[in-house]
Each structure stands twice: as C-alpha cells, then as structure tokens.
Amino acid sequence: KQEVTQIPAALSVPEGENLVLNCSFTDSAIYNLQWFRQDPGKGLTSLLLIQSSQREQTSGRLNASLDKSSGRSTLYIAASQPGDSATYLCASASNYQLIWGAGTKLIIKP
C-alpha cells in the first residue's frame, strides 16, 4: 500500500532564503504528484500538479520536481517570504485515490 512521508515535520528559515521541502513515496506507480498549501485553520490550496510523465512543474517562485525511480518529489521555494509560512502537503495519485503526507509546517522568519 502506498505510503507518503514528508520530512521534516517542521522547518524554520530566515526570510530571503531558498528552501526545499521533501516528499517521498513507496510505490512508483503513480498518476501524478500534487503539492498543496494549508494556512492555519483553513482548507487546502493546490499549488502544483506533476503528471507521472513529467519531471517538474513551475509556478512563480515555486518549482516541484518528480523522480519516480527514487520515489521522491521536492518543492523548491525561491526567495522565501513571511507570507510563505504555512503547512505544505504532498499527495500521490494512484488507483483512483490521493494518498497524503502529513505535511511540513514552514515558518519564514522576517
């Protein structure tokens, strides 16, 4: 059964730094890999979706990569800002279901 892991559970960095969030999955037979952002007490906002045939997707300061052979996806955030503070979740899509990681809580210190 697919398992999705996000390490670390929390991360604190100074404003302006570039950073990488990690997502690993055990079964490489996925349809796509999705990254979401969740602000405290709120729902989730979709950030990026990488199809299984793609290696990366970019949106503004965000870049997500996918390496199915190693079971890894990364979310790269350039020039971090305090407004990037949130919990970031990844989810793998396979067999008509999304399997979710528990998230990484990111704090950007001004």
Added chain:
Amino acid sequence: DVKVTQSSRYLVKRTGEKVFLECVQDMDHENMFWYRQDPGLGLRLIYFSYDVKMKEKGDIPEGYSVSREKKERFSLILESASTNQTSMYLCASSLRAGGVTDTQYFGPGTRLTVL
C-alpha cells in the same frame, strides 16, 4: 475561480446527535470528496462521489454516510456522533468523472467538536 463552500466553520455537538455537514461547489465538477484531518495523521478519505446519487467508500467510512442528490451538493452525515469524530472535516471537488487524479479544490473546512 472555483468556489467550494461548507455550511459551518465551527460546530459543537453532543454524543449521539445526528450531524449534517454540507458542501457546495459552483464549478459543475463531477467529483466530490469528504476528508477528515487529524494532527499527525494527515488527510484521510471518508467518502467520495463521481456523479449524482453515486458514492464510494474511502479509507474510513465507518460511522459516516453521504448523500449527493444534486451535482453541486455533497453532504456528510454522522448518524450518531461520537467523541472520536471530533476533527477537521474538509470537502473537495475536482473536474473529471471517474477518477480522483485531477486537481482538487477544497472548502475552508468545518471544525467539529463532539462533547
């Protein structure tokens, strides 16, 4: 923009009560989902629906039922609320029928407390 709304942001109910959580989406999406989110456990799928009057069990359907009488509305029902159902409930929708692999759009969530 897709908008997914949920009937309540916060709800407090007593053990044994019947609880209705409603979700409405305005983008004519085929698929709708109900998740619960608990600290350290991530999101877990309760039920999903890919068409009106159709429903499929997710990972944790016990103690819950759902109703989809209209395309835009998906209701989650707790037949007899218990304290272990205290959680954040998230509704989502996605465009294409038949699968859950499309981008999902989420509502703001309902934080349910069962006393």
